[in-house]
Amino acid sequence: xxxxxxxxxxxxxxxxxxxxxxxxxxxxxxxxxxxxxxxxxxxxxxxxxxxxxxxxxxxxxxxxxxxxxxxxxxxxxxxxxxxxxxxxxxxxxxxxxxxxxxxxxxxxxxxxxxxxxxxxxxxxxxxxxxxxxxxxxxxxxxxxxxxxxxxxxxxxxxxxxxxxxxxxxxxxxxxxxxxxxxxxxxxxxxxxxxxxxxxxxxxxxxxxxxxxxxxxxxxxxxxxxxxxxxxxxxxxxxxxxxxxxxxxxxxxxxxxxxxxxxxxxxxxxxxxxxxxxxxxxxxxxxxxxxxxxxxxxxxxxxxxxxxxxxxxxxxxxxxxxxxxxxxxxxxxxxxxxxxxxxxxxxxxxxxxxxxxxxxxxxxxxxxxxxxxxxxxxxxxxxxxxxxxxxxxxxxxxxxxxxxxxxxxxxxxxxxxxxxxxxxxxxxxxxxxxxxxxxxxxxxxxxxxxxxxxxxxxxxxxxxxxxxxxxxxxxxxxxxxxxxxxxxxxxxxxxxxxxxxxxxxxxxxxxxxxxxxxxxxxxxxxxxxxxxxxxxxxxxxxxxxxxxxxxxxxxxxxxxxxxxxxxxxxxxxxxxxxxxxxxxxxxxxxxxxxxxxxxxxxxxxxxxxxxxxxxxxxxxxxxxxxxxxxxxxxxxxxxxxxxxxxxxxxxxxxxxxxxxxxxxxxxxxxxxxxxxxxxxxxxxxxxxxxxxxxxxxxxxxxxxxxxxxxxxxxxxxxxxxxxxxxxxxxxxxxxxxxxxxxxxxxxxxxxxxxxxxxxxxxxxxxxxxxxxxxxxxxxxxxxxxx
Amino acid sequence: xxxxxxxxxxxxxxxxxxxxxxxxxxxxxxxxxxxxxxxxxxxxxxxxxxxxxxxxxxxxxxxxxxxxxxxxxxxxxxxxxxxxxxxxxxxxxxxxxxxxxxxxxxxxxxxxxxxxxxxxxxxxxxxxxxxxxxxxxxxxxxx
Numbered sequence: 064x065x066x067x068x069x070x071x072x073x074x075x076x077x078x079x080x081x082x083x084x085x086x087x088x089x090x091x092x093x094x095x096x097x098x099x100x101x102x103x104x105x106x107x108x109x110x111x112x113x114x115x116x117x118x119x120x121x122x123x124x125x126x127x128x129x130x131x132x133x134x135x136x137x138x139x140x141x142x143x144x145x146x147x148x149x150x151x152x153x154x155x156x157x158x159x160x161x162x163x164x165x166x167x168x169x170x171x172x173x174x175x176x177x178x179x180x181x182x183x184x185x186x187x188x189x190x191x192x193x194x195x196x197x198x199x200x201x202x203x204x205x206x207x208x209x210x211x212x213x214x215x216x217x218x219x220x221x222x223x224x225x226x227x228x229x230x231x232x233x234x235x236x237x238x239x240x241x242x243x244x245x246x247x248x249x250x251x252x253x254x255x256x257x258x259x260x261x262x263x264x265x266x267x268x269x270x271x272x273x274x275x276x277x278x279x280x281x282x283x284x285x286x287x288x289x290x291x292x293x294x295x296x297x298x299x300x301x302x303x304x305x306x307x308x309x310x311x312x313x314x315x316x317x318x319x320x321x322x323x324x325x326x327x328x329x330x331x332x333x334x335x336x337x338x339x340x341x342x343x344x345x346x347x348x349x350x351x352x353x354x355x356x357x358x359x360x361x362x363x364x365x366x367x368x369x370x371x372x373x374x375x376x377x378x379x380x381x382x383x384x385x386x387x388x389x390x391x392x393x394x395x396x397x398x399x400x401x402x403x404x405x406x407x408x409x410x411x412x413x414x415x416x417x418x419x420x421x422x423x424x425x426x427x428x429x430x431x432x433x434x435x436x437x438x439x440x441x442x443x444x445x446x447x448x449x450x451x452x453x454x455x456x457x458x459x460x461x462x463x464x465x466x467x468x469x470x471x472x473x474x475x476x477x478x479x480x481x482x483x484x485x486x487x488x489x490x491x492x493x494x495x496x497x498x499x500x501x502x503x504x505x506x507x508x509x510x511x512x513x514x515x516x517x518x519x520x521x522x523x524x525x526x527x528x529x530x531x532x533x534x535x536x537x538x539x540x541x542x543x544x545x546x547x548x549x550x551x552x553x554x555x556x557x558x559x560x561x562x563x564x565x566x567x568x569x570x571x572x573x574x575x576x577x578x579x580x581x582x583x584x585x586x587x588x589x590x591x592x593x594x595x596x597x598x599x600x601x602x603x604x605x606x607x608x609x610x611x612x613x614x615x616x617x618x619x620x621x622x623x624x625x626x627x628x629x630x631x632x633x634x635x636x637x638x639x640x641x642x643x644x645x646x647x648x649x650x651x652x653x654x655x656x657x658x659x660x661x662x663x664x665x666x667x668x669x670x671x672x673x674x675x676x677x678x679x680x681x682x683x684x685x686x687x688x689x690x691x692x693x694x695x696x697x698x699x700x701x702x703x704x705x706x707x708x709x710x711x712x713x714x715x716x717x718x719x720x721x722x723x724x725x726x727x728x729x730x731x732x733x734x735x736x737x738x739x740x741x742x743x744x745x746x747x748x749x750x751x752x753x754x755x756x757x758x759x760x761x762x763x764x765x766x767x768x769x770x771x772x773x774x775x776x777x778x779x780x781x782x783x784x785x786x787x788x789x790x791x792x793x794x795x796x797x798x799x800x801x802x803x804x805x806x807x808x809x810x811x812x813x814x815x816x817x818x819x820x821x822x823x824x825x826x827x828x829x830x831x832x833x834x835x836x837x838x839x840x841x842x843x844x845x846x847x848x
Numbered sequence: 849x850x851x852x853x854x855x856x857x858x859x860x861x862x863x864x865x866x867x868x869x870x871x872x873x874x875x876x877x878x879x880x881x882x883x884x885x886x887x888x889x890x891x892x893x894x895x896x897x898x899x900x901x902x903x904x905x906x907x908x909x910x911x912x913x914x915x916x917x918x919x920x921x922x923x924x925x926x927x928x929x930x931x932x933x934x935x936x937x938x939x940x941x942x943x944x945x946x947x948x949x950x951x952x953x954x955x956x957x958x959x960x961x962x963x964x965x966x967x968x969x970x971x972x973x974x975x976x977x978x979x980x981x982x983x984x985x986x987x988x989x990x991x
Binding site: 700701704705708709711712715716719720723780781782783784786787788790791792795796798799802803805806808809810812813816817 | 876877878879880881882883884885888889891892895896898899914915918919921922925926929940941943945952954956957959960962963966967969970971973974975977978979
């Protein structure tokens, strides 16, 4: 891997030091295993927005503990692996920060008690995933994949938020613990179909279910530690986690079972088929990840023999499979990353005989692949037997069994593709060019591979400590549940034997048959990836057309549009609400006020009739000044004073602007017809405003606030000027907001004006042309990745 | 625009208006006035000056960058609001008062002075930047 930046020895040291965080968390979660597996639920709470009943509260039960252990345990290995894998690459501290930020968000997601908090953490994982996929931001494919992942999961997450709000309002609580403790299934609620659909939209996009799976294989442009961690072991499982969490609340209905089993089965079979057609090692693994996610979704949806009740052995099978998959998949991803690090390529066809060069990596890969293929005595075998038996026992027996067997056969083939082709056979060029790797790059996959073996041998403690408590959070676990390596010769064992044989047979025939499904899949008329492009192009084209239509760039048109809209909308409201109250009698007006009215009228006429812009501006200033005098006569000296100064300043600043304009002509050359149209709009706005004021003053005045401020001015705010007391004391927060806007406006003026005008205009037109030509169509085709 | 009469008048008025603006600011709590109006009055003084003098001369006279002045005013307003929470554990922007002889001094006055600075800084930025845009920061130019 080429060194893109200046490597410093300090940076990997920093990275290695940052392992302390996930390692410490992992140790802490491990220490909780005995308490949680005995049925205890741990709980913490910090008030956040107490007025809305939103608290930052966390709880740990079997389900969240299983996920937390996977997140921190694999996180420790990944951070350690990345410290070597990413050595010499630029912006390593930032990368590590993103990785750790992701880990904490993911932990928050699985531990959160409040639905809104869960949503926030959910979005944070999406955001950190965006940053990590787009780590190589010079690469257009990486940018596209990052944005695609963010948008697809983000849209799903917004739907999920809507579902959460409906759920919370229907159930009367946003706390997951209360939802689960109340054993109130929402299946009978009137909004149930909406809640289910919206929550499933979030889960399915996050966990890459067909047909929205496409972002996950594209996300493989990320550095391999990211793929191993986020896009196989943890983040993509968030959807599965959510389904497991929601299962007692939303599950058990026909809609739940049919949707989950349907989507899950199609996803599992489709992606298992797609995985064996790929030639990029990471793509093979990515599709097998999608297969695993589909499998989990399917088994979370499987109903038991007794209709209605959630199926408990399938929940155990799903949880066991999550553990199995996390162990072997992270190991395989790290091994593939090591192959690429050492040889510079991930193309299967260019590898061969690597076992002579990358010995320990080969051992790790082989152990993980055997677990993936489900051979005894690995944990993968236990997992697969459980999948088979619970599918067989479920109400959807035949269909579920067919789907899981078909997917498993292809997964055996995929496991052999990854573990056999690169390492065996004659040494190819890549093996001869390979440079040896340090221990940091193989220790992770070797450890996880061995763990798969250990967990397979020590099945009982693993299930008692981790899997059964997790499954118990989903559905009641049958008593005396004893998973084991050996169940005697039965039909399921025969099915396993057939699975291995068929998978190996496909592998043997791979030069002849594997190109067929690939060609078929590529010819599918619709693909999610292409639909995504079409949607994005459509949005860009629509907004271009809309912008061209709406943004003429001519100031007077904007002002006309704003004022006409104001007059029309407010006028229509006045008429519709029957709110026009003309005063029954004309109030008495003093001589002084009549004089001001005369001055204002004369100035307005001057503004309209003047052919000199400067004169018009000054006349407008006179109007404002006269109005401020009315304020003064009516006993509002503060308002009058401010208005007076503002009018003065406006005239001065507009005069400065006018004199600085490059082609300023003092003479107004506007056709009379346009002036009449503008006058009509102006009269309409003025009339509507007057009518609104009349309607407001017709109401009896509400004096509570006035009385409060007047009585509290001296004792509360130590001042006799109530207006000023309100500004700087009672309502100082509002003033603070206003002066913040003022500072921002000043900064914006600097930003806009401190450029050479000509240059800005040219650049604007160039950008406009570029956007009109359509969005960046850089496409990260999977084959090129 | 730059006539002899305007120039000579400005010379006298400039100081007078500034003094008046500070007076307006200080009396604001008990009589018509306050930071906002005071700031606006001071701005008219500077605007008058910008009319008759070269913007460079104005910048030299003011010394402080107007935008930074506005930002400092905002910071002052926020800080004045923090005194209550820090000293008395009261909510943000609570007024805190001390009596020195017959004069009462309080954090709202600091807040008002912040408003004054923001208004002067912002208006001065508008007027100066429009009359002659300042030099773009080096990092900003992509020629």
